[in-house]
Amino acid sequence: MEYSVKSGNPEKQRSACVVVGVFESRRLSSAAARIDEASGGFLTQLGRRGDMEGRLGQTLMLTNVPDTLCDRVLLVGCGREREFDDGAYRQAVAAMTNALHDSGAVEAVSYLPDLPVKARDNIWRVREAVQTVDSTLYRFDRLKSRKDTPRRPLRKLTLSVPSRRDLAPGERAAREGHAIAQGMGVARDLGNLPGNICTPTYLADQARELAEQYERLEVDILGPGEMEELGMGALLSVARGSRQEPRLIVMRYRGTDSDARPYALVGKGVTFDSGGISIKPAAAMDEMKFDMCGAASVFGTVKSVLELELPINVVGVVAATENMPDGNASKPGDIVTTASGQTVEILNTDAEGRLALCDALTYTERFNPETVIDIATLTGACIIALGHEAHAVLGNHHSLVSELMHAGRATADRCWELPLWDEYQEALNSNFADMANVGGRPAGTITAACFLSRFTKKQRWAHLDIAGTAWKSGDQKGATGRPVPLLTQYLIDRT
Structure with missing residues (x-):
């Protein structure tokens, strides 16, 4: 068009x-x-x-x-x-x-x-x-x-x-709208692909193709060997039950001086989530191909940024894996060591997204980012809290959360802040490890963010839970492309 x-x-x-x-x-x-x-x-x-x-x-x-x-x-x-x-x-x-x-x-x-x-x-x-x-x-x-x-x-x-x-501002608006729409299209395409096509390796190949199309994008792909060397025991634990090897996908966009600190986007890329040993009910399990929509939104936002040639640096990090049941899969009660050195008791293998994300967040520290935003279809509790209209946003930096909410209002791709008080951290206590990977049913979205906050203490960080907004069910089943508009507007505002 x-x-x-x-x-x-x-x-x-x-x-x-x-x-x-x-x-x-x-x-x-x-x-x-x-x-x-x-x-x-x-x-x-x-x-x-x-x-x-x-x-x-x-x-x-x-x-x-x-x-x-x-x-x-x-x-x-x-x-x-x-x-x-x-x-x-x-x-x-x-x-x-x-x-x-x-x-x-x-x-x-x-x-x-x-x-x-x-x-x-x-x-x-x-x-x-x-x-x-x-x-x-x-x-x-x-x-x-x-x-x-x-x-x-x-x-x-x-x-x-x-x-x-009004012609010049209008042309700029049309260009921004088209770039965001292209990014949403990328995110929707990736989300709508079935799990037998959109595997971790497929996502890595898509990143390489983007890098071939745009000179300003550099891509690095880490496999299981590199993850083992970096001590990413949490991410590797999610992949243990799958025959598909995990990938950590790093996309670096350089729109300004190389010494300028980048804005980091970290996406959950579970290309199919069966729940692992804590297996999900059969009904609507096909929709678990959408569990990589956080990763898809990172790809989509990077696409929009590339089209707009924004004068900033951006790093997109995607933790891509499947979560499947197998004789080698992680079991409830297993304890793993994360890349940060902290240990986690896995009480529920269906709370796998945070395990993949925590190692990706630790890896992101090496880029000394200005801000870090992770995006994930993380908790069903988010749907109970906010339905299918707003993303949940939580973070350790008030200004960053406010900036995201402002971007959401500007684009009608809204998010709503939930509290991240210290009192919620107690739900993650474990008798056998530094923390558990779940904190029970109450405040499930908040305790999931509490888990991630333990890996982002050095960063200006925010978490977007898009479990209720990343896709639609029923007759209109399909990925929505959200929150690409919100994220792109946030990055436009940084210019």
Whole structure:
């Protein structure tokens, strides 16, 4: 898809389609009103006949609109104007995208970014429109023998800005939106792949391919031998039951001076999680291919950063492994030594993500990062606490947590802070090791973060638990690409 921005009156656009909004009840947006005036009240007459009420998501494609230069005019219902918020705007853009996709129009000019969204400026509306269009058009059909391809797919979308002085900021917004959308696409593709394809070795190969495409990216891959030498007993313990060898994937993006401290992203990459000896119930176990979505979000964010060529340094570290039951698998009661030298009693082998992450976090110290953010589908307790709307965020540095929450609000990819008080640490006490890997059912998301905090005391660190947000179930089953928007915005803000 090609995106551009322009300013100009809708009735004067020579295009296959011009898109304008209509609010309830039949209230024309400013762009729609201009077309109505130019056409001698053509849109008003349609409204009076009941063809377009303006309900949110409603669409009406018109041809031969008098005294306009475009082939078609698409009316998009936007609901009640006073309730037109972030979610309603995305619904309207998605409805526009689906209608254009089915229309055969290969290009269009959209005036939806001119609509007044509460507390959002035109720059946000342009960027969000690009992300929403790409997300709506996303299809994962690479493994289907027959693909549903449109007869004439939409190839170019031009987005309206109020005036010529808004062109440069608008172009930057479109570029940022497209880069974030590409990153989300990478994360969704990796998440949606089945575990028999997306193995730790496959993820390592994807990192190498990225490095071949972009000169600013360097990649190092560590195998079991290197992990053994580094004392990564926790990460290796997760992989013991699998025939797939683990990989520690390190992606280093250099966007500025080599001595500038990087921002580190650390992702949980459990490419399939059976639970190990503490095996999961069979129902919906297929969704455990999504247990590497933390790693996928690191890949996606690195992709976005590469596209934007941000003037900062970034390190992405992915702990990639399977968690499978086997005669050689870790058992409840086993004790392992981590790369930090601390020992862990494994009380539940299904709490494996933190074991993989703790060694990856220790490894990340060598880069002397400015901040460290780990991303993981870590706990089902997070879904109980926050549902499927917000990521949980916890950390040892208040400013970092606040910056992440700000980035989430800016992108509508929100997170919510949970406490990380010292009192919760007691739940991890063990009679036989420095700590246990689980702390019981109460406050499971918090005690999991407490575990990780013991490996990040030297760092400005935050933890994002994305167990409730990384994928959807049911008819819309699939990876969401979150929190790539939040992470990319956080890094944009650092510039």
